[in-house]
Structure formats: structure tokens, C-alpha cells
Amino acid sequence: MENLLPLFKAIKSDFCNIVNYKLRGTTIEIITGIQTITNAVVSIFVSYKDGKIVVSDGGWINEGEYETYYAEHDSDEVIDLVVSQYTSYFDIKSVRSNSGTVYYYKSTDRIEHLSSIAHDVAHFIAYTVSAQHTTYRITNEEKTQKTVFTNQVNNALKSQFGDRNVFTNEYIKLKDEQSVKINSVVRIIHRDIYKQFYLMYVSGSRLDAFIKDATEATSKFQLIDQFGVKDSYLQKIAVLNKSAAGYNPQKSGIFLKQLEETTGRPLIEIDANTSMRNLLDALPHN
Template sequence: MDYKLRGNTLEIITGVSTLTNHYVSVFVSLQSGTYIISDGGWIDKGFYDNIISSEDEDVFQRVETQFQAHFDIRQTKHRDGTRYYFKAVENPELISVMVRDVSQYVSAIVNSQAIAFNEAKETSQRATFYQDVNTYLREHYGSDILELNGSLKRHGEELAAIRFNAIIRRPTTTHLVMYVTGYTAPLFVKDACEATVNFQIAKKDIRVSRSGIFQRSAIVNTMANGFVPVKVNEYLANLEKELEHPLISYHSDKSKILEQIPERVAA
């Protein structure tokens, strides 16, 4: 897409992207009649926001070995300790092919690291939010009526696969609750869409739609990394339209939970 001259080295900014929202740069230099096409040490220096936890090092070493074999990539270590990944060719007509291979290699390595890193972050953030909300619900609704990660199986076998983060059951009304969170905007959107569909399925069930037995609420983690309004607002608006009442922002107004789901039912 672009290039920069860095002394005797040409940086080629490719159109190859990474899951960490970077475009891959490949560096070309001429050394003793041989063209060296490398990553410029950027993988090792973490320029792509690629982070490896110590627990995952063994796994990534195996992944790295496989990708190196696939793309025929070599590596060397500079005197300052930085590792460089590269290919070498004497024929200048093959430079573009080498640039393609190196850029694809960089993207593959960074993405494999980012996936595991983001999964760990997503799991940690999701678990923390779920724990906070679950604790709050336990404090205000007894275990005799609160069911976490519950299904609608008792309302029909065909509904057994439909699960909700929390179900509060009372003699005349069942409150269905979904949590919406996500470490990235796509994961946040996925939660919002899943909540919308689950509520739609519960609403369409003929037996319960006639009796109005189900009340539905969605609790949103507006502190999540994936809560990017410009990317998620339309999906949240669609969810709110399905519920026909406001979504509950847990961190800014969790008291709305008690308004939508009273602690005690009037006699």
C-alpha cells in the first residue's frame, strides 16, 4: 500500500492485516548481491501488539516451527538479541513473491498469538462480569427461585437447548435474564445477538405467549473493552426493541435490576 526509505532498507507497508489491527511491514535490503526480505525484527519487538504469556510459550514454539516450514522462513538473531525472520533471493524478479511470503508469515504468527491472548482476556473479563452479576442476584433473590445458566426445559423439550444466564422463577412469572459483554466489539455484538434471539424464541412459544409468563431483562457490561458505541449501538437498540423496556447498565445503574425484577412479590 505504501513504502518508506530507511537508509539502505526499503520498508514495504503491505495490505496484509493482523487481528491486532495493524498492517504488516516487510523490509528489503541488498547485502553482497543478495536481497534480504525480513520482518525487521518487529515480531520479536512486539510492534504488532503481539503478547505471549509464559504459559503459552511451548505451544507457540510449535506453531512457529510449523509456519516457518510452510513459508520456508529462516531466522537469525542480531547482536542486540532481536530475532529476525527472513527470506533471501538473488533474483530481483522474485522479491515480490518473497514479500508476499514474509508478510503472510508475520500475519499468521501475530494472529496465532493474538487469538490466544484475546481469548485469555475475554475469558477473564467475562468471568469477572458474570461473577459480579451472579453475586448481586444471589444477594437479592434466594436460591429457591434463582437458577443460573438455566434452560427452559420444564416448559417443553423443544426449549431445552435455550439457556439464559439467569432465570428467576415465581409462581405466576418467570424472569429470563441475559448478560451482554465482550472483550472485542464482535464478541460484544455476538452476545447482544444471542440475547435477542433467545428472547425471541421464548416469546414465540405459543403456550407462554398467551399467558405472558415470561418477563425478559438484559444486563449490559458498559465497561467491557468491546463496548464501542459506534459498533454495537444498533445491536443493543434492536435488543431493547425486542424487550420493549430499557436495557440495564450494570455498572452505572444496577438498581434497575430490582425495578424490573422486584425482590418480593406483593401479596
């Protein structure tokens, strides 16, 4: 145990988002100040193994220790893409224990590199858990409700900008020949400048469905920020269905705040009274 405390001190000296620690036998759990989109605090686990310092998630991602609205881990496009991209981005490795638990980790034999890999593992956990939160089964009723709202927004965009400038269900290329699908893209020439607007729609007949849409939009926009083509004129827009039965800003506030921070602009709320005016007023006329 005595050998573990210097590891905590080494990380804390360079990694300001450290709250506390717990000794767990031959491992020290370090509680960070980093939070997932579900408001869960991220913990990392540090130990010695085969002469190296290992920083891992402690198997907590696989074991469901972080709160999600949907705990079953069915295959999902967003989750698979996020995990693949961020394991590559942060150079994360994984291993399966004899009991079947998957551990995500990084290791080093130099203590001066410890803070850096602790930072990587902690942020990998935050992104991955946030992606898991987007998974849940969509009912036929939910599909119908979402389809109606999607068609309303798409029709309004095409009426304003024309079919040639609006691309629905568009795949945005990322690195390593991967891509992510978003609801729509508007491409126009405005004041002699080529501009693109990436749009994601947030709706839902239940609170968990609405939150799922919000977290999925956040995850996809984050992937585009990290791995998409850089474009200084690109704008990310989230369109909220304020008339949806699942719309409850008091209970979904933290997820909407995360989405707004990711887009870098106010969320656009649409209801039966405003029609599509809020959305169209936020976009330039070509």
C-alpha cells in the first residue's frame, strides 16, 4: 500500500481534476473530478503489474458501474464508433479477465508519464460511458413520433434553401474511413463564403427517449469535432422538439447543457406555436 500513495501524489501534482483516493488491496482507486454526461464521477484504478504502472477503468465500464438509463449493452452504431475511435485516439488497450470482465487500460514504466496516461484513461471512460447512455430500444410509437418531427424539420429546410442545398441522413466522414450519420446538412454560399450547417434533431415521446436523442447528438458532434475535417465556417445546430411529450428541461437539463456546450451555440427549440420560425431565423438566407 505504501508504494501506491506516491502514484496518487504523482498524478495529483499534474492532474488538477483529482478529488480523493481509496486503497483497494494492491490497487489504488483515484476519484477524479471528471464527470460523464450522466453526471457520474469517473474513477481510475492504478496498480503495478509486471514492472509497469497500469491505469485502468477497473472493469467498471463493462460491469455497468456508471449510471445509464439503459443498462443492456446491445450493439449500437454510436457506441461501437465511439469506443473504436476513442480507443484509437487515446491508445487504450483492453483485456478480458477469466471471469469475463473487460478492462480498459494504459501502462507505462516511467512515473513521469503517469499523469498523462491517467488523463487519457479518465477521459476515455467519460466519453465511452456517455455513448453507452444513448442506447435503448425504440418502440414503433417512438419511431412514428420521431419520423413526423424529422419530416417537418426537413421540409422546412428544403422550402427555405431548396432540395439541392439540403442533405438528409447525411454521413459525415471521419478518419480511418469511418463515418457518422446525422439528421441533415445545409450547404450554401452566403456572402461569397461556402458554409455548412450540421443539424441533429432531439425529440421523444418519453423522457428517456428525449435524453437519448440529446446524448446521441452530443456524441456525434464530439466525434465530428475530434475526427472530422476541420472547417472554420462549419456550424453545429441542435433542434429540440419542445412539443414532444418527453420534453422536460428540468429533468434533462444536464444533458441539454452538455449538448449546447458541444454545439457552441444556443439550442433551437421548436413548438406548435413557433412552427419552424426559430430554426429558419437562426440560419442565413442564401
